[in-house]
Amino acid sequence: MSDSTDAKTLPALPDESWTRVLCVVAHPDDMEYGASAAVATWARRGVNVTYLLLTRGEAGMQRPPEEVGPLRAAEQQRACEAVGVKDLIILDHPDGMLMPTLDLRRDIARVVRQVRPQAVVTANFDFEAYGGLNQADHRAAGLATVDAVRDADNTWVFRDLADDEGLPKWHTQWLLVAGHPDATHAMAVDAAAVGAAVGSLECHQAYLADLPGHPKPAEFIPVILAEGGKAAGVGHAVLFKGYDLGGISGAGGADEV
Template sequence: MSSASAESGSSGSSAASEPAAPTVLPALPEEGIERVLCVVAHPDDMEYGASAAVRAWTEAGVEVTYLLLTRGEAGMAEDPAIVAPLRAREQHRACEIVGVRDLRILEHPDGMLEATLALRRDIARAVRQVRPDLVLTANFDLEAYGSLNQADHRAAGISAADGTRDAANPWVFRELREQEGLEPWSARALLVLGHPEPTHAKAVSAGHVQAAVASLSAHEAYLQHVTDHPAPEEFIPEILRAGGTAAGCDHAVTVRAHDLGGLGD
């Protein structure tokens, strides 16, 4: 081996022995963000950590809208006619805690949500009505959160992605423009919560963490129904601390951001 090769080999060995510097998630670009639309399947879906970011946004004057695609009526043992209004009341309380004043609940069937054209149209309609800068939804991979992802979550997420892009296309769902007067609207980005490979993070304060805990606690009847569900204060701060570790801060909500043409750096 030549001396040059030896030096190269020695240098490479030394570099290889040094631990790689941890990758810190960049902050979510938010300059000029005025409106956020959150599209999820059920009441309580926004309360597993994401509501900390919502509280941070509303405190900063950002208008946040929740669009729930079902009423969550199949999520408890009682008759759906009793459960649906109960879960709506609990969701309203959760929204009050984090400053959400615009809660919209559709009536697609809980437990049987399908990624249909009708669902895409409903989401595109909401995007055109709200005109959000950011659309947020939850992980819609087949596998998520350590198990198979729930069917409604998968349908909701893929439909949110498709419906958000449909909203920007004047030639898709023409009736929204021609019959309802809703002009096309292009969101800056689609944000996916709970993704195993996040691209950005939103730092949140200890107060925002507590608001997230309180917002999940507002779903009192639902949490009592779920067997062995941990207390919100036992795991929500842990989730947000893990996000903070990835982002180089105390607490954060992490997302995988899909730039739709206006996210910026």
């Protein structure tokens, strides 16, 4: 490998000591576009991975929402099983109308304090993403997650979580954004994890069938992960834009990070 290639190789994610990871996304299937390969790798290593979905994805199909919500929740449960996720939490915020409100931030901060993760993963929430304009819920979910991670580490924000629910503040060391074009870290994944990632998206069978022209997961998930591998100097990898929030929580919390 040439020196110029070495200079471009992304560093490995420093996740060796992690025991708990929380993934926060807007909809069922949002974790399944490559990031679930990292989840499968963590789970196989013994890391406890929790999925927090902010909506049930009930507005994502051409069927009545009261039918779609339970259907998509069931598909997400099967997708979780495909990558070894045992803890799935789905909130009831409205699909298609998600807003980064204080209520949403509180709901996310609550789960951060419950799970006490070393890392929180969310999906790309840039205005432009995935080859076009990013979906509104994705943008709201990512922004609320960033703020909630810091809220969870602040004694004076959402005091009711500690006073009424017995959830003291928690400092998350790493915030990871999957699917970001300016990745800073890579996580190598093997063929088994690639296969699990493909399988996890295939679990969203009814949802994918409702999307005309959507490629089969086996046709593009390995390609995404192989491209990540090129950036990491390995066969396959999941890429993240990582924010190291530091290892020590301040007295006031996130506003001191």
